Amino acid sequence: MAHRDKRSKPNDYYERHNAYASAVPNYHAESSQGGSRGLTELSGQGVLIRDGEFYNGGNFETSKNNHSYNTTTINQTFNTRSPNNSESTITKQEKRDELLKSLDFAHIDARRTNIKSAHRNTCKWFLKTPQYQEWLDTTESDKHGGFLWIKGKPGAGKSTLMKSTLSDVHRSSKKKGMVVVSFFFNARGEELEKSTIGLYRSLLLQLLKGYPELQHILDSVKPEHQWSTESLKFLIEQSVRALEEASIVCFIDALDECEEQQVRDMLSFLQNIIEQAASARTELRVCFASRHYPHITIQKGLNLVIEGREEHEQDITNYLDTELHIGHDRLAEQIRSELKEKASGVFMWVVLVVDILNKEYDRGRKYRLRQRLKDIPGDLHELFRDILTRDHNNRDGLLLCIQWVLFAKRPLTLEELYFAIMSGIEPDNLFNCQSEQEITREDMQKYILDNSKGLAESTKSKAPTIQFIHESVRDFLLKENGLQKIWPELGSNLHGESHEELKRCCLAYLNDKIVHNFHLPKPLPKASTPEAASLRLDAAKSLPFLEYAYQGILHHADKAESNGVNQKEFLSIFSLSDWIEYNNLFEKHQIRRCTTKASLLYILAERDFANLIHTLDSRQSCFSVEEERYGTPIFAALAAKSNEAVQALLEMQVKTLPLDSPIHSLCEGFIKSERYINNFSRDFTFSPNRTVASYIIDKGNMIIFEVFLSTEDDADRQLTGNTMQIAVSRGDKDVIRMLLKRGADVSNLLLLLLLLYYLTSKRTGMGSYPSFTRAIVSN
Numbered sequence: 001m002a003h004r005d006k007r008s009k010p011n012d013y014y015e016r017h018n019a020y021a022s023a024v025p026n027y028h029a030e031s032s033q034g035g036s037r038g039l040t041e042l043s044g045q046g047v048l049i050r051d052g053e054f055y056n057g058g059n060f061e062t063s064k065n066n067h068s069y070n071t072t073t074i075n076q077t078f079n080t081r082s083p084n085n086s087e088s089t090i091t092k093q094e095k096r097d098e099l100l101k102s103l104d105f106a107h108i109d110a111r112r113t114n115i116k117s118a119h120r121n122t123c124k125w126f127l128k129t130p131q132y133q134e135w136l137d138t139t140e141s142d143k144h145g146g147f148l149w150i151k152g153k154p155g156a157g158k159s160t161l162m163k164s165t166l167s168d169v170h171r172s173s174k175k176k177g178m179v180v181v182s183f184f185f186n187a188r189g190e191e192l193e194k195s196t197i198g199l200y201r202s203l204l205l206q207l208l209k210g211y212p213e214l215q216h217i218l219d220s221v222k223p224e225h226q227w228s229t230e231s232l233k234f235l236i237e238q239s240v241r242a243l244e245e246a247s248i249v250c251f252i253d254a255l256d257e258c259e260e261q262q263v264r265d266m267l268s269f270l271q272n273i274i275e276q277a278a279s280a281r282t283e284l285r286v287c288f289a290s291r292h293y294p295h296i297t298i299q300k301g302l303n304l305v306i307e308g309r310e311e312h313e314q315d316i317t318n319y320l321d322t323e324l325h326i327g328h329d330r331l332a333e334q335i336r337s338e339l340k341e342k343a344s345g346v347f348m349w350v351v352l353v354v355d356i357l358n359k360e361y362d363r364g365r366k367y368r369l370r371q372r373l374k375d376i377p378g379d380l381h382e383l384f385r386d387i388l389t390r391d392h393n394n395r396d397g398l399l400l401c402i403q404w405v406l407f408a409k410r411p412l413t414l415e416e417l418y419f420a421i422m423s424g425i426e427p428d429n430l431f432n433c434q435s436e437q438e439i440t441r442e443d444m445q446k447y448i449l450d451n452s453k454g455l456a457e458s459t460k461s462k463a464p465t466i467q468f469i470h471e472s473v474r475d476f477l478l479k480e481n482g483l484q485k486i487w488p489e490l491g492s493n494l495h496g497e498s499h500e501e502l503k504r505c506c507l508a509y510l511n512d513k514i515v516h517n518f519h520l521p522k523p524l525p526k527a528s529t530p531e532a533a534s535l536r537l538d539a540a541k542s543l544p545f546l547e548y549a550y551q552g553i554l555h556h557a558d559k560a561e562s563n564g565v566n567q568k569e570f571l572s573i574f575s576l577s578d579w580i581e582y583n584n585l586f587e588k589h590q591i592r593r594c595t596t597k598a599s600l601l602y603i604l605a606e607r608d609f610a611n612l613i614h615t616l617d618s619r620q621s622c623f624s625v626e627e628e629r630y631g632t633p634i635f636a637a638l639a640a641k642s643n644e645a646v647q648a649l650l651e652m653q654v655k656t657l658p659l660d661s662p663i664h665s666l667c668e669g670f671i672k673s674e675r676y677i678n679n680f681s682r683d684f685t686f687s688p689n690r691t692v693a694s695y696i697i698d699k700g701n702m703i704i705f706e707v708f709l710s711t712e713d714d715a716d717r718q719l720t721g722n723t724m725q726i727a728v729s730r731g732d733k734d735v736i737r738m739l740l741k742r743g744a745d746v747s748n749l750l751l752l753l754l755l756l757y758y759l760t761s762k763r764t765g766m767g768s769y770p771s772f773t774r775a776i777v778s779n
Helices: 013-023 071-077 092-103 110-114 124-128 130-136 138-144 158-176 196-210 212-220 229-242 260-279 310-323 330-343 347-362 366-375 380-389 395-407 414-425 427-435 441-452 471-479 482-486 494-510 530-542 546-562 568-573 576-586 600-606 610-616 633-639 643-656 662-667 692-698 702-711 721-730 733-741 749-763 769-777
Strands: 039-041 048-050 053-056 059-062 068-070 147-151 179-184 247-253 283-290 302-305 456-458 466-468
Touching: 092 196, 092 212, 110 158, 110 179, 124 130, 124 158, 124 310, 130 138, 130 147, 130 283, 130 302, 147 158, 158 179, 158 247, 158 283, 179 196, 196 212, 196 229, 196 247, 196 260, 212 229, 229 260, 260 283, 310 330, 310 347, 330 347, 330 366, 347 366, 347 380, 380 471, 380 482, 395 414, 395 441, 395 466, 395 471, 395 494, 414 427, 414 441, 414 494, 414 546, 427 494, 441 456, 466 471, 471 482, 494 546, 530 546, 530 576, 546 576, 546 600, 546 610, 568 610, 576 600, 600 610, 600 633, 600 643, 610 643, 633 643, 643 662, 643 702, 662 702, 692 702, 692 721, 702 733, 721 733
Parallel strands: 147 283, 147 302, 179 247, 247 283
Antiparallel strands: 039 048, 048 053, 053 059, 059 068, 456 466
């Protein structure tokens, strides 16, 4: 049986305004919700002009010249309206300040802040190396291209060296009149901390703060703009071009903690802007740090390898002299010498072994130091294995702690991780732990230290979270398969079973009586009110793990399903009403809240839980209209750029069609093909005064429109005259042919085609009026 959308109504938007358009030549009709803004309808025929520009087949063309612009880029990034049409009560500087604020993000400096400062008497040698001195020498720029690349083994101390050098350059920058910018990639952090879009946001923010006179480049950006890689690169390029005779020094750490292709694209971009800077007599130099692998070649650049350098070995000696507290007799000096040799230049290994030997010495077992050092593996990864397996106490807590740090949706705070682990291994004690005020942060820190065997720690950022002490711990557990080797009972499905376990922890917490005893007022206060903020604060204080548990439970269920752990039973018992209630509590923007009638399909679609959509196997149409912001599940997925969910929804939608239907092949791999067009944006809002069909045509989703026509019983009812007007105004011949075949209203088609001929023949080269008309009418 085909899907049916009984709640959609025919669109009367254009009919309501045509009378006014006919009587008033320059009448502007504003879409009430989410439609095109600043639209003028000519002669009552519904062909649209936006702010003096003809809208035709995906491009705006000004009536004053022949330049065409990509509407996606212009609409989503820059404000194309004239000043007269976009007056605002906020000042220009206030708008700039808001955009600067939007560039910032949580944990933007977390990685750099969390790197331990260089031990005294270490790292200073780097400033005197020939490579560093040559890099600073602007007369040598043609040789090195402005690049200096520091490389070393995992744990060698690259990040510490970068942080130390950055501090030294900062101190001298004011005297030299230069601006210093930096970014430290963090694979253990959130998405913006480990991607180039986070890098570009950070660098642009630092540039605009370092050179306030450049902030005028933000004046063309829409206040509600969602930052993209391309728009950020464009603005950085504009900033560099606008500078003259400036000096910029950039430090970028841990390139290996970002996806390789992103790094390659970034290097190409930086090479380009360094050349542009030189043409503006601006000095731009970039210093990288990374592991040896993956190897990426750049045309020009200086290289410095840490391990094997005499100065680096001396740094290790200096550290041992002050931090290894085992005395200074003959045995102690022999142990220092052996330890240094065994370290092979890996500073992280030295730090961990010093801690082990100090504890041994403090227990009065000096006689065992040499044997203990001999037993310690010389390889960093093998040392991690030794730490994790040396005793068998609390293995369940250790495993769960590791799984949370490895697979959490985002890094957890101390309190969140404490109760997350408790929910998994001691759920019966949750109520007592949360109701007893005597449990302090210090108690929690001890608990995490014990469960992680010292391999996880709290960061030093403004909003501290728990992460591994070094990225090499994660490498050992996942890349070297250490987790499965230590816990073979996890089987081959490590990721699936881990996400399933984290989902169970969330479910256990949400089912605890202390959560059910937490009173929520009905209805909730508006999201932006002080009352709502106070309620969120109370919930976070009383139930620290509550927000993550509600936001993470579907995430982990979806990940588990994607790795072969079936979630059908979980979805059958999932309390959607409770989820909506608490999700709305933690949502800070009223427009993003769901109604109590929102379907599970809509929720999954917006949040891109494609695997759960397949498992849900709902009979609900993805085109069915709900009383939600985006109207339908498919529009929610499109607006949220939930591409995998879009694919899943279409595949679910066409299940009712015969197996030999060509629609199946159209949907196969759709989102990864060139046919996938998504002109929906986050600020889209569905209007009940428009039909689903009109939105699909207006946004140019041809394949989705074919699925709609093939699966919706009331599709023909939605093909009113204005749907044809929208198709013609877009110059979309394929949609026009399809509408004609379906018997769409064409009473005003001749006038529309005449105007379309005028617009297209002179500007888009679509062809002459007769041939275009024949091409449509003949089909």
